[in-house]
Amino acid sequence: MAVTASKPTLAEQPCDTSTWDAGNCPVRDVMNQIAGKWSTLILQALSEKPYRFGELRRLVPDISQRMLTQTLRDLQRDGYIDRQVFPTKPPSVEYRMTPLGYSLFEPLSAVLAWAASNHANVRAARSKFDAGDLR
Amino acid sequence: MAVTASKPTLAEQPCDTSTWDAGNCPVRDVMNQIAGKWSTLILQALSEKPYRFGELRRLVPDISQRMLTQTLRDLQRDGYIDRQVFPTKPPSVEYRMTPLGYSLFEPLSAVLAWAASNHANVRAARSKFDAGDLR
DNA sequence: CGGAATCCCGCTTGATACTG
DNA sequence: CAGTATCAAGCGGGATTCCG
Numbered sequence: 492m493a494v495t496a497s498k499p500t501l502a503e504q505p506c507d508t509s510t511w512d513a514g515n516c517p518v519r520d521v522m523n524q525i526a527g528k529w530s531t532l533i534l535q536a537l538s539e540k541p542y543r544f545g546e547l548r549r550l551v552p553d554i555s556q557r558m559l560t561q562t563l564r565d566l567q568r569d570g571y572i573d574r575q576v577f578p579t580k581p582p583s584v585e586y587r588m589t590p591l592g593y594s595l596f597e598p599l600s601a602v603l604a605w606a607a608s609n610h611a612n613v614r615a616a617r618s619k620f621d622a623g624d625l626r
Numbered sequence: 627m628a629v630t631a632s633k634p635t636l637a638e639q640p641c642d643t644s645t646w647d648a649g650n651c652p653v654r655d656v657m658n659q660i661a662g663k664w665s666t667l668i669l670q671a672l673s674e675k676p677y678r679f680g681e682l683r684r685l686v687p688d689i690s691q692r693m694l695t696q697t698l699r700d701l702q703r704d705g706y707i708d709r710q711v712f713p714t715k716p717p718s719v720e721y722r723m724t725p726l727g728y729s730l731f732e733p734l735s736a737v738l739a740w741a742a743s744n745h746a747n748v749r750a751a752r753s754k755f756d757a758g759d760l761r
Numbered sequence: 762c763g764g765a766a767t768c769c770c771g772c773t774t775g776a777t778a779c780t781g
Numbered sequence: 782c783a784g785t786a787t788c789a790a791g792c793g794g795g796a797t798t799c800c801g
Contacts, residue, residue, distance in 0.1 A: 495648065502670035511685075511686060511687065512687065512688075512721065514737040517741045517745035518666060518667070518738050518741050518742065519663075519667070520741070520745060520748070520749075521740075521741035521744070521745060521748060522661070522666055522737075522738075522741060523663070525661075526657070526660075526661030526662075526666075527661070527773095528654075528658070528773090528774080531653060531657055532646065532653065532654070533782095535653070535670025538717060542783085543783090544654070544783050544784075545782065545783075546783070546799080547737075550646070551646060552646060552647065553647075554782070555774075555775055555776075556783080557774075557775070557776090557784095557785090558773095558774065558775080560783080560784060560785080561773095561774095563752050567755065568752055568756070569751055569752060570747065570750075570752070570755075571756075576783095579782095581781095581782045581783080582781085582782060582783065583782070583783085584747070584783060584784085584786090591744070591747055591748075594740070594744065595737075595740055595744070597740075598733065598736035598737045598739070598740050599737050599740075600795095601734075601736060601737075602730075602733045602734050602737055603653050603657075604733070605651050605656075605730055605733050605734075606652045606655070606656035606657060606704035606728070606730075607652045607653065608657070609726070609729065609730070610655060610656060611675045612705065612726055613655070613656060613704050613705060613726075614655075615705075616703070616704055616705025616726065617703055617704060617705070619705075620702065620705075621703070621705040626799095628778075653791090662793090663793080663794080678762090678763090679762075679763050679764080681764065683763095690794075690796075691763080692764095692765090692794075692795070692796085693793090693794065693795080694764095695763080695764060695765080696793095711763095712795055714762095715762095716762040716763080716801095717762060717763065717764090717801080718762070718763085719762080719763060719764085745764075
């Protein structure tokens with residue numbers, strides 16, 4: 492349960508505050524997409540193997556078809572996933588991760604793993620804050 | 627410019643779809659916080675060294691004091707940062723990263739670094755998608 | 762200086778219905 | 782099956798004002 496990491500080496504991190512102007516900040520530009528409510532879930536699913544639309548819908552129980560469509564299009568637009576249509580009857584559409592998507596998911600999966608491992612720590616900090624808030 | 631990573635080892639990733647129910651999904655619970663419009667920027671700044679309220683405000687030029695206050699409180703609530711009040715006149719408040727915050731920032735910084743490195747790739751994919759959209 | 766409180770707008774999201 | 786279209790609600794977030 493103990494937090495494993497202390498202060499890491501941060502010297503080479505992209506903390507360049509000179510590029511934080513809203514328009515051309517890479518961090519914002521990329522994060523604003525993958526930070527969406529559903530993006531990480533979809534990326535996580537597709538990192539495993541390709542899936543069809545309906546399969547993804549079942550994998551992420553409470554996503555609406557509207558949001559699934561939109562999230563998939565956004566991820567495709569940024570080059571993270573590919574969309575392949577099979578003109579069968581009824582039609583079938585398969586989504587799969589691109590090399591760029593995999594290259595993103597590599598560091599991203601570390602964050603997701605952190606979330607899974609440290610969820611309890613975060614929840615604990617939360618209740619502690621909510622409780623002893625006044626003092 | 628070339629994308630460096632191909633399919634990485636994903637066997638051990640937390641792709642457990644059984645825990646994707648909205649309520650208890652660790653990924654959503656953690657990501658929904660750090661995915662905020664400003665959270666990563668603040669974490670990035672505080673990963674360097676502690677800062678005071680006004681300093682952070684200057685570091686992130688286009689954040690409103692409302693959002694800065696709220697983001698800082700949320701990050702503090704989840705245990706990522708600490709808040710220390712110096713009862714001077716006028717008062718001074720310093721924010722600094724906690725060990726938990728550093729342990730999160732370690733994997734997170736890899737994503738931020740990816741964003742900086744691959745921003746061009748994403749932008750290229752975007753324009754390509756927007757152009758040849760119809761065919 | 763470091764906030765809290767209030768007002769208000771607009772984008773995101775969800776529910777529903779329709780189409781190829 | 783895999784979407785698109787439309788409408789309405791919610792809340793994220795900005796501008797402003799006031800306080801210790």
